[in-house]
Amino acid sequence: MALDVLITGGWVVDGTGNPPYPADVAITGDRITEVGTLPGAQAVRVIDATGQLVTPGFIDAHSHSDWTLLSNPTAESAVRQGVTTEIVGNCGVSIAPVTDANRAATRDLLTGYHYPGEVTWSTFGEYLDAVRTLGSSINYAFLLGHNTLRAAAGLAGPDSGEHAQRAMERMVDEAMEAGAIGMSTGLEFDPGRSAPEAEIARMARVVGRHRGIYASHIRNRSFALADAMEEFFRYAEAAGMRGQVSHLNVRENTGAEDGAWEAAVERIERARREGFDVLTDNISMIHGPGLMVGILPPWVLEDGTDVARERLSDPAIRQRLRTECDRYWRFIHRGEWHRVRLSVSPQHPDLTGLPFPEIAARRGTDEWDVFFDLLVDAGPDMAKLLMYGQLYSEQHLAEMVAHPLFMLAVDAMNSTATGPLSERTQLPLTYAGQITYLTRFVRDTGLLRLEEAVRKMTSMPATHFGLRERGQLVRGYLADVAVLDLERLAAPATLERPAVYAEGVSHVLVNGTFALDGGDHTGALTGRRLSRV
Helix, strand or coil, X not given: CEEEEEEXXXXXXXCCCCCCEEEEEEEECCXXXXXXXXXXXXXXXXXXXXXXXXXXXXXXXXXXXXXXXXXXCCCXXXXXXXXXXXXXXXXXXXXXXXXXCCHHHHHHHHHHCCCCCCCCCCCHHHHHHHHHHHCCCCEEEXXXXXXXXXXXXXXXXXXXXXXXXXXXXXXXHHHHXXXXXXXXXECCCCCHHHCCHHHHHHHHHHHHHCCCEEEEECCCCCCXXXXXXXXXXXXXXXXXXXXXXXXXXXXXXXXXXXXXXXXXXXXHXXXXXXXXXXXXXXXXXXXXXXXXXXXXXXXXXXXXXXXXHHHXXXXXXXXXXXXXXXXXXXXXXXXXXXXXXXEECCCCHHHCCCEHHHHHHXXXXXHHHXXXXXXXXXXXXXXXXXXXXXXXXXXXXXXXXXXXXXXXXXXCCCCCCCCHHHHHCCCHHHXXXXXXXXXHHHHHCCCCCHHHHHHHHCHHHHHHCCECCCCCCCCCCECCEEEECCCCCECCCCCCCCCCCCECEEEEEECCEEEEECCEECCCCCCCECCEC
């Protein structure tokens, strides 16, 4: 047979949950043409994978790489972890649609991650065209963000009205017809957290008409987790009983009742028995990112960032906020600032990565005033400020990773290890989030069997999100393939030195073309926009 690529001598972990088995993988064009013993097969390129694993390319079920896609189309931090596809547009934030009401904010978000161009698109379809024209090294599937939808409609508070809702319905229709796979909400963040339930359900019904999925960063994961889960299911039902609970966890010491997380997981199990297509996901580390403005009560930002800056500069309001920021990362309100580091602050790069107690000591003040000062200094960019926190216990992380209904995701964005963009993405998850599942939870602790971890990183998200012919090493499927050495895999990124690439992945093919070849990124831009089946 005439082949383009033949990967020989490796142990195939095919993504279905089958144990590893010795086999060759043959690729012609963008397709896998055979998986098995292929004596005498000839190919333009032969890869000797003796002693290595051959897996489907990993699929990140929860990513924010649309924030960096336009400035970083080669996605090197992901490719070097074997990632070939990401689901983006999560937590209610997408890069389209754009109107006069949110064009400046969209431009500010992208330029904050070093996108050099202009925001020339308006509709979701025009944005996807811009991405296609630029090209990318990996595949992306796009969700429409409800927060972005509200911003495009000029909405900030709880009142939307019939005219605005009809405009949003049209934008949802357009996005789904253009290729969005569904809609996401971010109900802990503005402006989505102010939206009336009827509005969200109405948009979800439009998504459902297009057989899309409803994904949600739910409203509460602490004292009111059960209520937030029931709210999620109301919207998922409106969307046609397809849903994704984003990063379902309980943050440590935030007031959740004993057993709240277990009850939430049982709620998903019950829903699946009742016919709901619903799953969830988690991250691979106890530390995760968060928006600094997320802990502020809604009234601070309801009149825009200029007014918010004035409010945050007022000593009386600062004193009031010390008692009114008991939300989102509620352990901050409980005084546990030692769990929080500054992750992204363009105005203060010298403070990036430092714990808040250390920043406070340097400035001769306390953590609350440091927090308010950083937001004031950011001005119109305050929504860009990220913190990095120790969110979970090791035990809770292990519970999530091991649970059969949790896909293995990252919740970060692609970046580079050097240059200006790396200074904006000081998150270990960016550089090691996916590969840590294999190094820590498979190889080092044995919490997961190799074949189960790979299934949760490949066919499980591909099936759930409706990504056709992805996520398995099967004849006829698209050739998204990774070759890696489990013993040599390393995830050296740390809190103190996060921008370090993973090691041990030697080859990655995306749609049959090498994106990583012998450990070197090829610069190929053969990724595609993936649609839901």
